[in-house]
Amino acid sequence: MIKLQNVTKIYKNSIHALQDATLDIDAGDIFGIIGKSGAGKSTMLKMIGLLERPDAGRIEILGQDVTDFSGTAANTVKKQMGTVFQGFNLLMQRNVEKNIAFPLELIKADKTYINQRVSELAGLVDLTDKLKAYPAQLSGGQKQRVAIARALATNPKILLCDEPTSALDSFTTGEILRLLRDINTKLGITIIIITHEIGVIRAITKRMAVLSEGRVVELGQTADIIANPQHSMTKLLLNVEKNLDGEE
Amino acid sequence: MENLWITFAAFWPTLFDGLVDTMYMTFASVTIAYALGLPMGVMLVATGPDGLMPNRPANKILGMVVNTGRSIPFIILIVLLIPITRIIVGTTIGSTAAIVPLVIAAAPFVARMVEAALSELDAGVIDAAKSMGAGNFQIIRKVMLPESIPSLVRGLAITTINLISLSAMAGAVGAGGLGRIAIRYGYQRFQTDLMLITVVFIVAIVAIVQLVLNVLAAKIDRKII
Numbered sequence: 001m002i003k004l005q006n007v008t009k010i011y012k013n014s015i016h017a018l019q020d021a022t023l024d025i026d027a028g029d030i031f032g033i034i035g036k037s038g039a040g041k042s043t044m045l046k047m048i049g050l051l052e053r054p055d056a057g058r059i060e061i062l063g064q065d066v067t068d069f070s071g072t073a074a075n076t077v078k079k080q081m082g083t084v085f086q087g088f089n090l091l092m093q094r095n096v097e098k099n100i101a102f103p104l105e106l107i108k109a110d111k112t113y114i115n116q117r118v119s120e121l122a123g124l125v126d127l128t129d130k131l132k133a134y135p136a137q138l139s140g141g142q143k144q145r146v147a148i149a150r151a152l153a154t155n156p157k158i159l160l161c162d163e164p165t166s167a168l169d170s171f172t173t174g175e176i177l178r179l180l181r182d183i184n185t186k187l188g189i190t191i192i193i194i195t196h197e198i199g200v201i202r203a204i205t206k207r208m209a210v211l212s213e214g215r216v217v218e219l220g221q222t223a224d225i226i227a228n229p230q231h232s233m234t235k236l237l238l239n240v241e242k243n244l245d246g247e248e
Numbered sequence: 249m250e251n252l253w254i255t256f257a258a259f260w261p262t263l264f265d266g267l268v269d270t271m272y273m274t275f276a277s278v279t280i281a282y283a284l285g286l287p288m289g290v291m292l293v294a295t296g297p298d299g300l301m302p303n304r305p306a307n308k309i310l311g312m313v314v315n316t317g318r319s320i321p322f323i324i325l326i327v328l329l330i331p332i333t334r335i336i337v338g339t340t341i342g343s344t345a346a347i348v349p350l351v352i353a354a355a356p357f358v359a360r361m362v363e364a365a366l367s368e369l370d371a372g373v374i375d376a377a378k379s380m381g382a383g384n385f386q387i388i389r390k391v392m393l394p395e396s397i398p399s400l401v402r403g404l405a406i407t408t409i410n411l412i413s414l415s416a417m418a419g420a421v422g423a424g425g426l427g428r429i430a431i432r433y434g435y436q437r438f439q440t441d442l443m444l445i446t447v448v449f450i451v452a453i454v455a456i457v458q459l460v461l462n463v464l465a466a467k468i469d470r471k472i473i
Contacts, residue, residue: 049379078381089376092471093395103380105390134470160379 001027001190002048002158007057009043009214017043019214021057025192025207027157030184032205032222033194034237039211041194042162048192049083049160050074062157079107082151086163088143090135096122096146097131103153121149124186125179141172148179152187159183161193165200177204198241202226210234255441262429267449269343269424273415277347278408281354288314288355289362290388298371300384310359317356322414325349326421346415346423354411361403365396398469405461409454416450426450 002025009018018040025031035041046052047059050069059067066077082103090099100121104114122128125145135143144164151159161180165173181204184191195201201208201222208225210218212233218225229235256263288310294300295307320328326349333340333348369392377391393400419427426446434443466472 051375051378075381075383078379081379083376083379085372085376087370087372089370089372091373091391091395093397093469095470102377102390106377106380106382106386136471154380 001025001029001062002192003058003060004044004047005058005060007044007047007054007059009040009047009052010055016214018047018054021211021214021216023209023216023219025190027190028184028188029207030181030191030193030205032201032208033192033211034196034198034201034208035211035233036196036237040214041196041211043214044211045160045162045192045194048158049081050078079103079154080156081158081160082154082156083160083162084144084147084151084164086166088135088140088147088167090143090146090150092135095132095134096127096138099135099146100149100153102150107154117153121152124152124183125149139172140168141175144168144172144176145179148176148183152183152189157190159189159191161191163195164193165197166195173200174203180204196237198226198237210237252441252445255439256445259429259433259442259445263426263445263449266424266426266429266446267453269428270412270415270426270450270453273343273346273350273418273423273425274408274411276344277350277354277411277415278404280347280351281358281407281411282404284351284355285358286362288359289366290392292359292363293366293392294384294388300374300387314356314359317352318360320353322349322353322417323420325353326418341422343424346418346425350411350414350418353414354407357410358403358407361407362400365399365403366392368399369395398465398471401461401465401468405458405465408457408461412450412454412457 004021004023007018007021008016010016021040021044033041033044043052047054048061050066053070054067057067058065061077062080064077066074069077091102094102097118100118101114104117118131119128122131125148127142127145127149130138130142135146138146164180165176168176177200180191183189193200193205205222207220208222209216210225210231210233212231217231218229218234225234226238229238292307292310292314295303295310329349329352330340333345336348337345339345373391373395374387377387382390415423415425416427416430419425420431426449430443430446433439434446
């Protein structure tokens with residue numbers, strides 16, 4: 001479904017954001033990408049989301065080589081993906097209903113279809129009674145549910161989640177992760193989550209990749225990697241969790 | 249006080265005409281200044297280093313045009329534009345003629361106001377639109393402008409008030425309006441009472457514009473609840 005082959009991205013300040021990164025994500029998977037800040041997670045998600053192009057390597061999405069896609073070609077592929085952000089990134093001057101409808105307006109969908117789709121999605125994320133509310137009136141968890149509904153509006157095949165729970169408390173995190181798992185089960189959408197929290201990876205991903213200094217240092221089944229971490233970064237990330245648990 | 253009232257009653261028709269002229273000049277020049285300044289402000293943001301279509305030369309040139317327009321003192325601008333005003337309006341006297349320099353003075357100001365309003369916008373919202381495959385024009389029309397409307401309305405209040413005061417200055421060199429009345433009667437004929445009444449009129453218009461637009465901006469801003 002998604003393949004990255006030897007992808008390298010170097011920024012102007014000659015920082016190697018990604019180096020020779022290779023991974024593949026299967027259709028219907030919940031795939032986690034973990035690493036510390038600056039490990040290259042966001043860059044990787046931007047590559048998959050076609051917001052940036054690699055300096056070397058090859059990217060395949062939905063069976064298409066998209067490495068050199070830009071402009072309209074890139075926009076066509078982007079419309080088959082939805083993105084959920086850490087900061088929600090909702091339109092503050094639009095109510096919940098209009099936020100969910102936004103991607104459908106962009107593709108000039110029919111009004112009747114938009115209304116029907118919005119109420120479907122509001123039901124899915126359990127916000128039917130908040131359709132007329134504005135983002136400023138919602139809690140963090142509710143805002144993220146609006147963002148998820150919006151990301152699903154155009155029936156994407158892939159849902160990209162950029163630290164979707166980092167701005168939320170642990171209770172709300174659980175709620176959002178359960179919602180993502182339900183969406184994956186019910187709709188069969190491939191979900192990619194980037195996070196720095198191993199708890200998130202452990203809770204819902206089936207496969208995972210560990211990034212360190214722009215390199216994929218570990219890749220495989222989440223259960224296997226957590227049970228038997230090979231790379232020092234993986235061990236470090238697991239240890240941070242353990243230490244935090246010990247402090248409680 | 250009684251004298252003021254007698255003067256007001258005697259000059260009411262003149263004052264009313266002046267009021268209408270001031271409103272006409274202000275409304276027309278605000279409208280045309282936004283028609284020119286809004287796209288300029290959008291382009292300033294869009295071509296900026298973090299904009300949708302970064303373009304250094306275009307951004308520099310546009311910035312220079314705006315800065316030049318803003319740095320010419322208004323009274324000099326009126327004189328400077330006399331030939332152009334004559335071509336466009338056919339005369340350099342009267343309220344319609346004053347609209348030309350008013351627009352030229354206000355458009356760069358509007359461009360900076362719009363630029364400031366759009367720059368306040370959270371970059372994450374634009375990222376979200378990009379991730380959905382929105383084109384640049386769609387982002388401007390459906391994200392940047394609607395999300396900035398409360399800020400734009402506050403800018404509109406400042407621009408309008410600026411233009412009311414500039415239109416009074418234009419009264420010194422042949423334009424109509426309340427400024428003309430204040431200068432003709434107050435300065436040239438020493439009728440201080442009439443000048444005072446004119447000033448009260450201008451202050452009242454400014455206060456009303458400020459109040460109405462500020463209330464409107466607060467009312468439509470969904471960020472503050």
